[in-house]
Structures are given as structure tokens and as C-alpha cells.
Amino acid sequence: MxxxxxxxxxxxxNFYSALSHEIRRKMLKIIGEQGYSSFTNFKKxxxxxxxxxxxxxxxxxDLIFQEKNKKYYLxxxxxxxxxxxxxxxxxxxxxxxTEKDIKSPFLRGILSFTPxxxxxxxxxxxxxxxxxxxxxxxxxxIFAGLSGLSTCILxxxxxVEFPLLLxxxxxxxxxxxxxxxxxxxxxxxxxxxxLFYEKKENSFKIFLNFGLIYLPILIYLVIxxxxxxxxxxxxxxxxxxxxxxxxxxxxxxxTYNLSVNKYIKIxxxxxxxxxIHYGAFIVLFIISL
Amino acid sequence: xxxxLLSKAKEVNYFSYIGIIGGIFVILSEFLSWFSDNxxxxxxxxxxxxxxxxxxxxxxxxxxxxxxxxILYTFRQDLKINSIIIQLIGLGFNTIFILxxxxxxxxxxxxxQLGFYFFIVGFSLIFIEIIVKLTWKEEIPVNQIKEKKNTxxxx
Numbered sequence: 299m300x301x302x303x304x305x306x307x308x309x310x311x312n313f314y315s316a317l318s319h320e321i322r323r324k325m326l327k328i329i330g331e332q333g334y335s336s337f338t339n340f341k342k343x344x345x346x347x348x349x350x351x352x353x354x355x356x357x358x359x360d361l362i363f364q365e366k367n368k369k370y371y372l373x374x375x376x377x378x379x380x381x382x383x384x385x386x387x388x389x390x391x392x393x394x395x396t397e398k399d400i401k402s403p404f405l406r407g408i409l410s411f412t413p414x415x416x417x418x419x420x421x422x423x424x425x426x427x428x429x430x431x432x433x434x435x436x437x438x439x440i441f442a443g444l445s446g447l448s449t450c451i452l453x454x455x456x457x458v459e460f461p462l463l464l465x466x467x468x469x470x471x472x473x474x475x476x477x478x479x480x481x482x483x484x485x486x487x488x489x490x491x492x493l494f495y496e497k498k499e500n501s502f503k504i505f506l507n508f509g510l511i512y513l514p515i516l517i518y519l520v521i522x523x524x525x526x527x528x529x530x531x532x533x534x535x536x537x538x539x540x541x542x543x544x545x546x547x548x549x550x551x552x553t554y555n556l557s558v559n560k561y562i563k564i565x566x567x568x569x570x571x572x573x574i575h576y577g578a579f580i581v582l583f584i585i586s587l
Numbered sequence: 588x589x590x591x592l593l594s595k596a597k598e599v600n601y602f603s604y605i606g607i608i609g610g611i612f613v614i615l616s617e618f619l620s621w622f623s624d625n626x627x628x629x630x631x632x633x634x635x636x637x638x639x640x641x642x643x644x645x646x647x648x649x650x651x652x653x654x655x656x657x658i659l660y661t662f663r664q665d666l667k668i669n670s671i672i673i674q675l676i677g678l679g680f681n682t683i684f685i686l687x688x689x690x691x692x693x694x695x696x697x698x699x700q701l702g703f704y705f706f707i708v709g710f711s712l713i714f715i716e717i718i719v720k721l722t723w724k725e726e727i728p729v730n731q732i733k734e735k736k737n738t739x740x741x742x
Binding site for chain 1 (some may be wrong): 591637638641642666667668669671672675676679680682683685686687693714716717720721722
């Protein structure tokens with residue numbers, strides 16, 4: 299009875315002790331990614347001495363086994379360890395972007411324009427985040443309607459030639475289209491996070507602070523409306539360039555939000571944002587044709 | 588200085604050149620004929636009263652920005668996210684150009700010429716480079732994976 303109780307503890311100890319060394323983690327990853335590995339292969343990739351590898355193989359004896367063909371394979375526990383490493387590296391990597399040691403001044407600049415606390419904090423406790431999110435959604439809808447812009451995720455197109463003469467009903471419809479796109483962007487982000495990386499966590503939290511992603515878009519809509527009222531046609535090109543920059547800023551916020559709340563590496567979150575953005579572009583292109 | 592830059596460039600994975608080629612294609616498309624034997628610069632000068640005519644320079648601007656992003660990554664692989672954001676800005680110009688210009692000129696789709704093809708190929712190459720860069724696993728460099736596979740085959 300006593301030995302039964304000790305057995306899982308012993309395995310757990312071995313499990314965590316195996317993961318406690320960088321070389322052992324690398325060895326698990328090599329086998330996990332390739333299915334198996336030879337001793338020579340370990341030596342070549344790790345660049346360490348034969349003795350060191352033998353020592354680590356000894357520590358990994360519950361997680362790795364050697365077949366008759368001399369190749370090393372993962373045991374069931376080893377497979378769990380590899381999965382554990384593979385999944386948790388994302389969580390660890392996802393926090394990297396919040397660290398102060400980001401070398402590039404460009405990224406530091408972008409991060410200074412990112413409401414990190416609002417994305418990271420719990421919106422249930424932070425009523426201000428929810429109020430700001432809802433305000434952004436409503437104000438965005440109003441300005442999209444007033445400017446006569448038809449929304450497609452983060453893209454906008456003039457729905458009529460003279461938007462300022464648009465009747466209130468059409469303005470209301472355009473406002474509703476903006477709100478629908480707001481929810482569509484959230485749904486697509488959730489869908490692709492699950493489809494690509496099987497991440498379901500913090501959906502409600504993301505939903506509550508989702509309006510923050512539309513902050514750059516709201517700024518663009520306000521500027522667009524001002525240019526429209528002032529009838530500055532020659533500044534249309536400025537409007538286009540502004541749209542590009544505010545789109546990229548919004549994409550960055552979406553990426554950051556997914557990364558910190560779904561524990562996805564920043565690169566992976568960027569893939570989701572890209573797929574959504576260029577998917578919307580293709581849809582808009584086809585509709586325009 | 589030059590030698591160290593060249594040696595760094597040699598260490599780079601070949602896919603990073605896809606973006607450079609894409610950027611060059613997009614830049615070249617500006618100077619090649621699009622519709623009815625006119626290149627975009629000529630079209631710009633032929634439409635002096637069009638307030639949106641500046642949009643014809645977007646492929647050139649986009650190509651330069653994307654090329655800069657790709658070259659930045661070639662020499663500084665640690666600035667991957669930066670280079671991707673720069674390339675996204677470049678592609679943003681392309682998307683606006685496609686929606687503003689190509690959609691309006693769709694009636695001439697049957698007369699499209701080399702410039703248009705260069706633009707589309709360049710755009711696609713840059714997009715592919717971004718996706719490859721993002722999906723690339725950096726833990727084990729390419730040459731090591733190749734070595735690993737070779738050793739396993741040898742054994």
C-alpha cells in the first residue's frame with residue numbers, strides 16, 4: 299500500500315526533475331519532433347560530450363527508452379512531458395512581449411501605445427474597460443453611419459457618392475453593419491484560435507475588452523468624418539494612408555490581446571490576425587467586383 | 588563591416604529572399620505597363636486633376652517598404668516581428684491600391700499586361716514570406732534539421 303502511494307510521487311519527481319535541465323528538455327523536444335533519435339544525432343545537435351549525454355539519458359530513463367535498433371523513443375510519460383513542454387512554451391513565450399527587455403525601440407514604441415493593463419486585467423473587476431469598450435463600439439457605429447462607410451472587418455468602403463446626404467435609415471443600417479463586423483471579428487478570432495491552436499480560454503475576457511481593438515479604427519473614422527465635412531478632397535490620399543496605419547495598429551492590438559489572453563506566442567497570434575485581415579480583404583475584393 | 592554583413596546574410600534561411608524578390612517585383616510593376624501600354628507613373632501624369640491619382644504610386648511605396656522589411660530581417664533575425672509589421676504596412680498600401688484602382692479598372696481586365704502580373708506575383712511572394720516567417724520554428728535551425736535527417740538516413 300505504501301509502495302503504491304510512493305510510486306506516483308516517484309514518477310512525478312522524475313518527471314519534473316527531467317524537465318529541470320535545458321539539455322534534457324532539448325532531448326525530449328528532438329525525439330518529440332522527429333519521433334526518435336540516435337545517440338549520434340543527440341551529440342551533433344546538442345554539441346555536448348558523450349558522458350554528458352549518457353548522464354542525461356540516465357536521468358530521462360522513465361521518459362525515454364531505447365529500442366533494439368539503438369534509437370531512442372519517448373515512453374508514454376515522455377510523450378506527456380513533450381506535450382507539456384510544447385504547450386507551456388507558448389504560455390511562457392506569450393509573456394515575453396510584455397517584458398521590458400524588448401530590444402527594438404520600434405516595438406517598444408508600439409507597446410507604449412498598447413493599453414496593456416486593460417488587456418491583462420480582469421474586466422469583471424475593471425468596469426472602466428467595459429465602459430470604454432462599449433463606448434468605442436457605439437461611437438464607431440455612429441461615425442461609420444455618418445460617414446456613409448460600409449464596414450468589412452477593418453476595411454471601409456464608401457457606400458454612396460455623397461455620404462453627407464445619406465438618409466437616417468441608411469446611416470442606421472451602416473452603423474449596424476459596423477456593430478455586426480465588431481462581433482464578427484471577435485467570432486473569427488475565437489474560431490481561428492480554436493481551429494489553429496485549440497485555445498478556448500479567456501473568451502469572455504477578450505469579449506469584454508474587445509472594443510479596445512477598435513480604438514484605432516474609431517480614431518480613423520473621426521478623422522475621416524472631419525475630412526468629409528471640410529470637403530478636403532485633395533486629402534483623400536492622406537485618408538488612405540491613415541487607414542493603413544490605423545488598420546495595422548488595430549491588428550497589433552488584436553494580436554497582443556490574443557497573445558496575452560489565449561497564451562499564444564506572438565507569432566501565432568499574428569497569423570490569426572493576418573488570416574482574418576486578408577480574408578476580409580479577399581471578401582471585400584470579390585464583393586467589389 | 589561589409590564582410591560581417593555578408594557573413595550574416597549567408598546565415599539566413601533562403602525563404603527570406605522570397606520577400607526581397609517580391610518587393611523587387613512590386614517595385615518593377617510600377618515601371619511596367621499595366622493597361623493599354625501605360626505604366627503607373629505615366630498614368631499619374633496623365634491624370635493631373637484626379638485628387639486620388641497619388642494612389643498610382645502606392646505599388647512603388649509598398650515595394651520599397653516591403654523590401655526594407657525583408658532586408659531588415661535578412662541582417663537582423665531578432666527583429667522578426669518588426670520586419671513583419673513593416674511588411675504589413677507595405678502590404679496595406681497594396682490592399683488599398685487593389686481596392687481603389689484595380690476594382691475600378693476591372694473593365695480593362697482583358698487587356699492587362701506585365702505590370703499587373705508582376706504586382707500580383709510580388710504581393711503573393713511577400714505574403715508567403717510573412718506566413719513562412721511566422722510559422723518558422725526557430726528552436727532548431729534549418730541546417731541542423733538537415734544534418735539530423737542526413738545522419739538518420741546514413742544510420
